[in-house]
Amino acid sequence: MTEPLATARTIAAKDLAVERRSRVVANQVLPFAGLVMVMFAFALDDDAIASRVAGGLVWLAALLALLVTVQRSFAVDAADGALEAIRAAGADMRGVFLGKVAALAVQLLVLEAVLVAAAIVLYRVSVRDPLLLVAVLVAATAGLAAVGCIYGGVVAGAGGRETLLPLLLMPVAAPVLIGATRATESAFASGGATPAEGWPWVGLLAAFAAVFLVAGAMSFAALVEE
């Protein structure tokens, strides 16, 4: 048994090193997320509507990117039973979970920053409250990364049935979509929303993240065991 936090650091460094060398998220997921933002503009076909719903589109694109990124993160581990080997080697699975969450959160934050920039350029919104926006990004990302790793672990444990992931992950992520969308609209001040309305949603997002970080750390070992 190793220290959970030391394990978390090692696993996070490992996942980020895999990404640094393969550049799958940077070269494939990031362009995909940007493409989704362009496609939304085609589907909505109206500048006023696009700028009104920009917050929701950012987070919908983030959810789609989350699905692909989680799949990628666990495909590497599920191949050759690497996750099972880490478990058998006596690694603290709470640490493994937190490490994967941390690495996923870093990648998501980069993706979301690009999505916000895309919204500013494509949908003509402006950031009225940068502090609120940063708080939303951090709180929502922590929650998304936590549930992403929980259900990514379920899919990895179930023999890599990737088609299960959207079905399991989307319903759980719904509160994040609702909360982050409203709070981001407040930060953009779109649709008459004010920054003051955004902060309670940040509280909801933080509570969501705390619940699923704890639940995931407790249950990860049982979920990934093949």
Place this chain on the structure above:
Amino acid sequence: MADVVPGADLTPTRPRGVATRATRAIGALAAVLFAWVLVGGLWFTPAEKQQGESVRIMYVHVPSAWVAYLAFVVTAVASACYLLGRRRSLGFDRVAGASAEVGVLFMALALVTGSLWGHPTWGTFWVWDPRLTTTAFLFVTYVGYLAVRGTGATPEQRARRSAVLALLAVLEIPLVHFSVVLWRSLHQQASVLSPDGDVKMDGSMLTTLFVGVVAFTSLFAWLVVHRQRVQAMGDALAIRELDDAIAVRGVAG
């Protein structure tokens, strides 16, 4: 297989179903009560003043929704019992799975009958009411739960993973409900005519509704008991096939 389950006997010389005297009694009770609800709901209860004849959907809708929620409570409790029990009895897992299967069925029935009732009553098939939205999420979540139950090489793997998943759903559903409540409260209030609250029910309607709830609950119990016995037989069969395959390999090797 340590668990002895009635009907889990796979001996081909004694062909029999998974029924016992108790389940036959529950089944007969359900059949009689369903006949009562059918006749009472269609003929012996009056139409409602505002809704007219469409109020009769209530005798199917309300008991379906009740059974659906009951099923998910049973799944959650059975999953917790599985994880907390020292022996990790697969019996709890089979009850959890059977209950979720039946629950998904009745949840679908509740959503469909609710839409059919909503159209004449509210003028729309769907409103973004927290209760409806949470119910839809509950449905999708348990469809996912059943999909995960279908994976796993051994019953023990299936049991552990799905029990954790069921408990995660218990965390998820209140969060979904709470966030939908907040979401709606910041927008225009959905002007929902609460169907259960506004119906002025006379005695015969209440009685029929109550009989409906008992009938659906008995059907639920009957289905779950049978389903988990069939699952026990399936598990026993899978283990026997595995043993046979190992034996054949041993002979061939």
